Amino acid sequence: xxxxxxKILRVNLSDGKISKEKISEEMREKFLGGRGFAAKIxxxxxxxxxPLSEENKIIFxxxxxxxxxxxxxxxxxxxxxxxxxxxxxxxxxxxxxxVHLRRAGYDVLIVEGRSETPCYIAIQDEEVKIxxxxxxxxxxxxxxxxxxxxxxxxxxxxxxxxxxxxxMVGFANVISQRGRAGGRPGMGAVMGSKNLKAVVxxxxxxxxxxxxERLREMGKEGYGEIKGKENYDFWIRxxxxxxxxxxxxxxxLPTYNFREGxxxxxxxxxxxxxxxxxxxxxxxxxxxxxxxxIIKDLENKNTELxxxxxxxxxxxxxxxxxRKVGVLNRMADEYGLDTISLGSCLGFLMEASERGLIDARIxxxxxxTCKKVIEDIVKKRGLGEIIFGGVRKAAERVGGDSRxxxxxxxxxxxxxxxxxxxxxxxxxxxxxxxGAHHKDxxxxxxxxxxxxxSYSREKVEKVVELQRLRGGLFESMTTCxxxxxxxxxxxxxxxxxxxxxxxxxxxxxxxxxxxxxxYALIRSYWIRENGRWSREMDYPPSRWFExxxxxxxxxxxxxxxxxxxxxxxxxxxxxxxxxxxIPHRETLEGLGLGDVAGVLGKHG
Amino acid sequence: xxxFRFLGYLAEIYGKKxxxxxxxxxxxxxxILVVEFPEDRSIILINxxxxxxxxxxxxxxxVVIMPMISGG
Numbered sequence: 184x185x186x187x188x189x190k191i192l193r194v195n196l197s198d199g200k201i202s203k204e205k206i207s208e209e210m211r212e213k214f215l216g217g218r219g220f221a222a223k224i225x226x227x228x229x230x231x232x233x234p235l236s237e238e239n240k241i242i243f244x245x246x247x248x249x250x251x252x253x254x255x256x257x258x259x260x261x262x263x264x265x266x267x268x269x270x271x272x273x274x275x276x277x278x279x280x281x282v283h284l285r286r287a288g289y290d291v292l293i294v295e296g297r298s299e300t301p302c303y304i305a306i307q308d309e310e311v312k313i314x315x316x317x318x319x320x321x322x323x324x325x326x327x328x329x330x331x332x333x334x335x336x337x338x339x340x341x342x343x344x345x346x347x348x349x350x351m352v353g354f355a356n357v358i359s360q361r362g363r364a365g366g367r368p369g370m371g372a373v374m375g376s377k378n379l380k381a382v383v384x385x386x387x388x389x390x391x392x393x394x395x396e397r398l399r400e401m402g403k404e405g406y407g408e409i410k411g412k413e414n415y416d417f418w419i420r421x422x423x424x425x426x427x428x429x430x431x432x433x434x435x436l437p438t439y440n441f442r443e444g445x446x447x448x449x450x451x452x453x454x455x456x457x458x459x460x461x462x463x464x465x466x467x468x469x470x471x472x473x474x475x476x477i478i479k480d481l482e483n484k485n486t487e488l489x490x491x492x493x494x495x496x497x498x499x500x501x502x503x504x505x506r507k508v509g510v511l512n513r514m515a516d517e518y519g520l521d522t523i524s525l526g527s528c529l530g531f532l533m534e535a536s537e538r539g540l541i542d543a544r545i546x547x548x549x550x551x552t553c554k555k556v557i558e559d560i561v562k563k564r565g566l567g568e569i570i571f572g573g574v575r576k577a578a579e580r581v582g583g584d585s586r587x588x589x590x591x592x593x594x595x596x597x598x599x600x601x602x603x604x605x606x607x608x609x610x611x612x613x614x615x616x617x618g619a620h621h622k623d624x625x626x627x628x629x630x631x632x633x634x635x636x637s638y639s640r641e642k643v644e645k646v647v648e649l650q651r652l653r654g655g656l657f658e659s660m661t662t663c664x665x666x667x668x669x670x671x672x673x674x675x676x677x678x679x680x681x682x683x684x685x686x687x688x689x690x691x692x693x694x695x696x697x698x699x700x701x702y703a704l705i706r707s708y709w710i711r712e713n714g715r716w717s718r719e720m721d722y723p724p725s726r727w728f729e730x731x732x733x734x735x736x737x738x739x740x741x742x743x744x745x746x747x748x749x750x751x752x753x754x755x756x757x758x759x760x761x762x763x764x765i766p767h768r769e770t771l772e773g774l775g776l777g778d779v780a781g782v783l784g785k786h787g
Numbered sequence: 788x789x790x791f792r793f794l795g796y797l798a799e800i801y802g803k804k805x806x807x808x809x810x811x812x813x814x815x816x817x818x819i820l821v822v823e824f825p826e827d828r829s830i831i832l833i834n835x836x837x838x839x840x841x842x843x844x845x846x847x848x849x850v851v852i853m854p855m856i857s858g859g
Contacts, residue, residue: 417799426859621858631830632855668857668859669856669859
């Protein structure tokens, strides 16, 4: 089958061994690429290990559409056993590294073992080296990018960690191109645990495609369709920041550690405020709807903002100026910290301080203290020593009732949508395969357009449908979902693209089954690694059930626990999982995961 | 007076973000707005309840017309 570079590159940092393996036909057929490949490799190779140990592995995985002349295809998935959650963790990142990896002849890079001293991996086509990175250790991700470009030239792809990853902060991520981020469940910490500062890739080959001419024509048509969309110009101006005003109006803006859904200073932070201070935009390779908004922050330095970062470092911690948010956002990108988790951690500390659960004083909206706390998180000292492992672990330490307002699911901090009045989105967070994240199924528009307050079966079905498409198909092809979901680019293009690159099509049924297979495998991974499982793992925090909104149009609303539980049962039923959320043997066997069923039987 | 709020690019289609209109008699939303919106990509909330372009609007109503976005 065409469409694949064809090889897995495996680098062992303990013994320096470098090997290249063929990707089996079965692997391509059953798991497609990206997240599918990563989940399969982790299931097969990483079991029962400490995520920060030498035995863990980190997977850099592309899909059959990655790097091709198609809309927003410059993406890859970075996956590992997560040090933040203890389960399956991944994140996608837009980077030239994705394009170059494929051009170098590899679909997947697996890094295993641990180097004695700081190192980086340099790949140029067939030549793969493990090089000394002692001079880069301690440097920010921006400085590392600059240093590596000085050594290898600018036409490369770089994936780097900052000091947060080096020091194994639980929510350390991976940064590329001075601001593109990915791998929020601690993928940067896994790299740090291996003394792996960066991966540098340069590929000069050609990615094999079954019907190149047809693909090129369809790609061109696709780019044209996107530019002609009615909201394209508005998107170019605001990008994901258009969501801010929308969420404020609909009471789903994360505010004061998710106590509220609206913010009194939202006009200082929304997409229109952004337009007033925006100086440039940037984005991922092969994208014609770049979403990165560059502003000058309060310290007059460039920083790249998107909605999630502004939501969590703005209203969630009561920061009332976009340029102040920019300072925190830039620090996070430089140090290699996930902005979503950072915003949640700062909000947690502010609330703990307000309630007298910690001695230190950190007031809502206090920029200077936030800056100090970020430094402390990176160095794991002071308040950072409490919070560096995320809010779940911090709540265990701080005590009181903080478990109820430690805003996470499965240990991953919730991204920027309040769910007091969004039961469907709460289910989406509850069942997301990496912990609370929105990428798999953002269902809020749909639920508001139908009946946002209902807990209907139809809503559960919608969550599953979105998970199949966003979490299954897009994460595995591997290409960005934003053209489809943000400017309404036709989803019908993707099966055609797959057919042109692979030489054979995939029916809708097959694509849905792919998503279900990946979901069942990832769920099985969580259960195996956790050792036990219960449906409580699929619940959002108590705050949304117990403390109603006190402001805005939806004052008084909160989630209903019993009705959420009914939705969860419906979700399990659709997925073919039992009442505890464990896949039935027949479900796994029906998805071609009979070997998984055998192992999982011991953990049910 | 009825209050109308337009979000995102729909505000650009209408030309304003907010407007108050005095309605003599209750009227259908599409007859009040005149401008054409992408109906299959729009959400209408009338006093927080889901409506559509054929919903009848009265003085005192608050109407929000917003795009069907997808939250990243």
